[in-house]
Amino acid sequence: MRKPRRLSNEQLAPWVWEAQNLSPKKPALAKSGEPDSASLPTEEGLGKVAARPPVTPIDWAALFGNANPTEIEVGTGKGLFLLNAALARPGTNFFGIEIVRKYQLYAATRYAIRNLPNVKTTCSDAKVILRDFVPAGSVAAVHVYFPDPWWKARHKKRRVFTPEFAADAARAIALGGRLYIASDVEEYFGVMTAIVGAMPAFKVRPEEEQLAAPRTEAGFATNFERKALETGGSVWRAVYERTPEPVTVVADPVV
Secondary structure: OOOOOOOOHHHHHHHEOOOOOOOOOOOOEOOOOOEOHHHOOOHHHOOOOOOOOOOOOOOHHHHHOOOOOEEEEEOOOOOHHHHHHHHHOOOOEEEEEEOOHHHHHHHHHHHHHOOOOOEEEEEOOHHHHHHHHOOOOOEEEEEEEOOOOOOOHHHHHHOOOOHHHHHHHHHHEEEEEEEEEEEOOHHHHHHHHHHHHOOOOEEEOHHHHHHOOOOOOOOOOOHHHHHHHHOOOOOEEEEEEEOOOOOOOOOOOOO
């Protein structure tokens, strides 16, 4: 695949959204590893916990300049799925979340070169964005394709698809909206489906499973699926509908 030509930050700005006030700044560290004395709390502030800065929820209509439905992809990678989706469905807005900056900028460049008006990207932690920035019931769908399972116990905190994440996704999705998931790791797919399947807020739609990371003329929807197919692997997919039932945080099947 040919690498997109490099664009300046100014050229990419219309396709990049930056989260503000994610968390309080930590005290600066001196060379010894201890907090710098200039950054320590004052006597008046001792014993007080730093408050999280106020967060402004995303206004989708203002961000995209229209009232079209918005869908979120968690972990866009190099942006192939959103590229195809945005081209195929110009009446839908797409918001891609990617935690690795170089991949976010790569994806944003693909959209900028084609001047796609219905895609925005952000380099952020998807768990934080869903929890703090996405208004309840404001998106038509959340797509989670080929997340890294992070099996080792010491890496568990890096796993994206947790019961808390699924609850935040359910809160963000409008009634009747969809949660799309796909994985090339059968065990991790089982974890995801166990979490969502235990939530009253979701109802499985097996007749729609092929709409999760839908196939394209190239035979794959994401670069991860391409790699899986090239090595003879399999892909598991599922689609869930948001129900009127309350959002719950279920037990984590990974212990």
